[in-house]
Amino acid sequence: MNQRTILTAVMVAVALATSWWAWQLRPQPTGEQVVGPPRSDYTVDCYHGENTSECFHLVVIDKQGEVSFRSHGPYAARDPNNQQLFLNQPKFSFPDKSANADWTGHSETGWVSAAGDEVRLKRSVVLDGPVIPDKTQVHIHTEQLTIFPDPQTAHSDLLVTMTQGDSIMHGVGMNAWMKDSRIELLSKVSLHDVPAKKD
Secondary structure, eight states: OOHHHHHHHHHHHHHHHHHHHHHHTSOOOOOSOOOSOSSOSEEEEOTTSSOTTSSEEEEEEOTTSSEEEEEEESEEEEOTTTOOEEEESOEEEEEETTTTEEEEEEOSEEEEOTTSOOEEEEEEEEEEOOOOTTSOOEEEEEEEEEEETTTTEEEEEEEEEEEETTEEEEEEEEEEEGGGTEEEEEEEEEEEEOOOOOO
16 A cells, blocks of 8 residues: 555545534534523423413422412423522412512513522513502513512512503612512613593
8 A cells, every 4th residue: 555545545534534523513403492401300391281381380488387489380490400490481479468469470481599589580571569459550571580589579680661550660670679569660760650531
């Protein structure tokens, strides 16, 4: 075997190895997009079932043995390393003991800490105040919201729209104290009142 034949064989081998390596590094096709850990120790998924809104039911109990919050939705996955929960299209209810009613919320994705002491809602977030007789219900819309079930506070750094009756307020950044329905918009606050219709 002469030197030219050896060189040709080596070049073919290098080309084959390079092609194989490039094929291994090609972008992989993506399936249905869900939020969650790369591997979970358990997953609840009923996107293809009959009732996709009621697949998982989560009830978190606080240190006093009372309900801290509830959640349900079509998809939940738990990270085996840190026990965090990743949720898709979750719905939440947070009891307001003073009003004997619940704050309710929903979003495209959600996250719950391992201890159940922090909840994060992202994308198309809605948080509705409790329905209380003789009081106008408050509605909060934003793209990101962090809720601490104890002491029942909610926070956002993004644009927040708050509606209550005919009043619409916009602001960037928000702190809310859910126990006494007190809400503070932090900056760039604007208020729009819809005039009452005259008879």
